[in-house]
Amino acid sequence: MKLNKGVIGRLYRVEEAALPQSMKRRLAVLGMTNGTDLEVMNNKSGGTMVVKIRGTRFALGRHITENVEVTAL
C-alpha cells in the first residue's frame, strides 16, 4: 500500500520510494531508507502527514506520501 493510506497510530515499514533521486537522498539522510519502520502520527485528508522516523517527527507532503510503498506491521 501507499503511505498516504496509512492510519494514525499504526506502524509501517518502507519498501520502496518512487521519488526523484534528490528527494530520495534527502529522505535517506534523515533516516528513511528502505526497510525503515515508521509510525503515522497524523494524516490530513490531502495526504500531508506527520510520521515518526527513528524517534523524530517529520511532516511529509502529499507528493512524497503517495509515492512511498509501505507494508503494515
Add this chain to the structure above:
Amino acid sequence: MITVAFIGNPNCGKTTLFNAYTGAKLKVANWPGVTVEKVEGSFRFQGEEIRLVDLPGTYSLTSYTMEEQVSRDYILSDEVDVVIDVVDASALERNLYLTLQLLELGKPVVIALNMMDIVEKRGMEIDLHRLPEMLGAPVIPVTARKRRGLEVLMHAVVHHKEQKTPDPLIHDHKYPEHSRHRHNHHSEYAMVYSDEVEDQIDRVEERLRKQYPEAGNLRWSALKLLEEDSTLRERYPEALKGLEDVDLEDRIINEKYDFIEEIVQECLLGKESKAELTDRVDRLLTHRVWSIPIFLCIMAFVFFLTFTVGDFLKGYVEILIDQLNGGVAALLSAAGASDMATSLVCDGIIAGVGGIITFLPNIFILFLALALLEDSGYMSRVAYVMDGIMGRLGLSGRAFIPMLLGFGCTVPAIMASRALENRRDRLKTMLVTPFMSCSARLPIYILFSEIFFPEQAMLAAYSMYLIGILMAILTAFVISRADKVRTENALLIELPEYKIPSGRTVFIYVWEKVKDFLTKAGTTIFVASVVMWALLNFGPSGYTPEMSESFGSMLGRFIVPLFAPIGLGFWQIVVALIAGISAKEVVVSSCAVLFGISNINSVSGMDMLHGELLSIGFGPLNAVCLMVFCLLYVPCAATIMTIRKESGSSRWTVLSVLFQFCTAWVMSFLIYQIGSLLLA
C-alpha cells in the same frame, strides 16, 4: 588561540549552547561569497583564548546545499582546531548520522550530548561509558538550557585539540569474525563498513594515492567519491575511471544507520514510559479541523500584544524624547546657536530619529513573540498546518515560514526562502514575501490609524496585515495558474519536540533585532532625516524657512500627477514615500520633518499632524490609501539588495520591484476611486 566549530542537526539546541558561552557579544557576518550567516564569538577559558564559530544546522555533510558545503569546507580547513558536535540526546538515532560523518572527516571531534534532562524525564538513560567507546570520541553530557556541563565540555575541547587519531575504540560489529577484508579497521575507525564496501574504499584509496599524491584524507575522499559526491568527483575525475557504475550511496547510508541502530541498542537504556507531551500537544495544534483556527488565534494574540503592551511602554519613551528635545533646544539657544543649526538638530534629527525610536516597544514585542513561536517549536507546525492551503497556491507549506517571518523583517524572511529546494518556488516566495507587512511598516499604520480612526485603530492596522496576506495569496495563486511548469512541491520538514523557550536564546534573538533597529535609526534614518531636512529647507534661493519653496517641494510637485489618482496627490506625501524606499519607517520620520513635529507619536504630535494634514485636504480616505500603498509598494533598499543577492538576477529584482509598485498603485487607485464614489 583555539578555534572551535559548532555543528549539529537543526533543533538540537546548538544555538542555545553556543549562546551559553558567548552571551550576546556576537559577530554576525556572511560566509564569503554566499548569503549563509556566519556567527562568531570568543571567550577566555583557563587562560586560553577560545574562538567559537557557529555553523548552520544541518543533517548531513553532502555537497547538495550551500549550508552543507560551507560547513564541510570550513571544518576541513586548517582554521578549525576542534569540532563540537552537538547531539540531541532525545533524538539520538537521527543525530548520530551527522556524528559518524564528522568522525570520518578526521578532525578532533568532541560530542556534546545535549537535552539530557529530556532523556531523564522520559525515564531513559544513556550509557555514557559505552557510547564514547563505540564512537572513539569524548562524549560530554550537557544541558544547554540550564547551563550544565559547559566547563567540562570546554575542558575536553582544550584536551583534544592535538588529537589526530580517535580515542580507543572498543566495539565489535555484529559478526567481525566473518570478515574477509584484509584490514582490521575496527581499531582505527568508529564506522567500519561491510567487506564489499571496504574493498571498494581500498581500491579508490589506492588510486587516489597514485593519481593524486597531494590528496589528503584518503578514506573520506574515497567514501565521498563512492557516494557520488559532485564536488569530489570534479576534484578527482580520474579516481573512479572504470568504477563509474559502482553506486554505493544507498549502501553507505544504510550501513551507517545499521551501526547507529547497534549503538542505540547498546547505549540507550530503558523504555519510553508515558505518551510524550509533544504528541499530546500536537493532537490539538495539528488537528485537522482546529489547527487553522488555533493558528489564527495565536497570530491575533501576537498582534494584540504588539499593540496594547507596545503602546503602554511607548508612553515612557515619548516622555524621554520630549524632554530631550526641550533640553537640547534650550541648550542650543543658550549656546547662541543659529536658527539653522537649531532647526537641523530639533526639526531634522530629533524629529526624525526620535520619532522612530518611540515605536521601539511595539517592534520589540513583535520580535519577542516571533522568537517565542520559533524557539518553542511551533513555527514548523505552521508549515504542516498550512500545507494544504499553500498546495493550492502551488507552494509547499514550508514557504509559509518565510512569509510568517516577513511580519518581523523582510530581509531575513527573503533569506529564509532558501530552505525551499526548488528555484521556481524560491522566486515565487521572494515575490510574495514583501507583501507580508514587516515591522517597519507598523509605525505608519499606528500613526495614521490612530490619527484618523482613533476608535478602531487596532482594527485598521489588522486589516492592513490581512490585505497584505490576501495580496500574497492572490499573487501566488495567479502565478500558479499561469505557470505551465508544474513543480512537485514536496513538504519535508522536521517537527521538533516542543520545549519551553530558552530565555537566553530568545533574549539574544530579540536583542539582535533591537540592535538592528537602533542601528537603522542611527544610520539610515538619521541620514534620511538630515537629507530630508536639507531638501526641505534649501531652495533655489538658498536657506529658506518656507518649505513650499524648497527643492523637496519642487521634486514632490513634479511627481504629484502620478499620485493624484490614488489619493496621494500631495507633494509632502510624495516626498515622504520616495524617502521611504531607504527604510519604511522613514515615511513616518519624514512626515515629522516635513510638518516640523518634534514628537510625532505623542498625543500632541498626532493632533498637530492631524491639523496639518486636514489643512492640505488629506482625510481618512487618503489615510487608507496611504497605508495600503505603504503596505504594498517598492520594498526597502535592504530588501531589494537581498532579493538581488538571493535570486542572483538583476532582471528578476527589477521586475519584482516594478510588480510591487504597480500592485500598490492599482490597489490604492481602486480604494480611492471606489471610496470617493461611496462617500460622495
